[in-house]
Amino acid sequence: MPKCAFFFWLAIKNRLLTKDKMRLFEMQVDPRCVLCNGGLESSHHLFSNCPFFAALRAESPVQFNADWDLCRTGAFFIGNTSRIKKRIGGLFIAVAIYHTWKERNFRIHNVGKHNSPSRVLLRVKEMVRERLFSCNSFKRMAANHPGIIPLLY
Numbered sequence: 001m002p003k004c005a006f007f008f009w010l011a012i013k014n015r016l017l018t019k020d021k022m023r024l025f026e027m028q029v030d031p032r033c034v035l036c037n038g039g040l041e042s043s044h045h046l047f048s049n050c051p052f053f054a055a056l057r058a059e060s061p062v063q064f065n066a067d068w069d070l071c072r073t074g075a076f077f078i079g080n081t082s083r084i085k086k087r088i089g090g091l092f093i094a095v096a097i098y099h100t101w102k103e104r105n106f107r108i109h110n111v112g113k114h115n116s117p118s119r120v121l122l123r124v125k126e127m128v129r130e131r132l133f134s135c136n137s138f139k140r141m142a143a144n145h146p147g148i149i150p151l152l153y
């Protein structure tokens with residue numbers, strides 16, 4: 001999914017135009033995170049400390065690191081993870097980042113409106129399933145790991 005891969009890449013490279021960066025450019029913005037109103041918005045906050053993203057991460061089919069700085073080094077997964085789980089987990093992270101950034105922008109441009117983390121999570125899981133189930137190589141891998149499908153729901 002090119003749009004998710006693109007935002008994932010921006011996040012990994014710390015290139016998302018978060019409010020901490022906007023303030024460095026002397027843009028007048030409220031520094032608070034619109035997803036939780038409890039922290040100062042930065043990539044590190046969004047993907048390590050923000051309760052909104054933590055709610056998505058907690059429902060990931062594959063356990064991944066809560067420390068965004070570790071994730072940025074490529075250490076996404078906790079413990080030994082099989083190839084198929086890495087594939088699912090990598091896709092989940094990319095889609096979760098995309099939807100977190102999309103929700104962040106939605107809230108900034110539609111003051112007073114929001115989607116709950118559980119609603120966004122449904123979209124994330126739906127998008128992950130659509131992508132995986134349209135991929136023949138995943139179907140072949142899943143045939144050898146029947147326990148993997150329930151993780152996607």
Ligand SMILES: [Zn+2]
Pocket residue numbers: 033034035036037038039045046049050051052
């Ligand atoms: Zn936050």
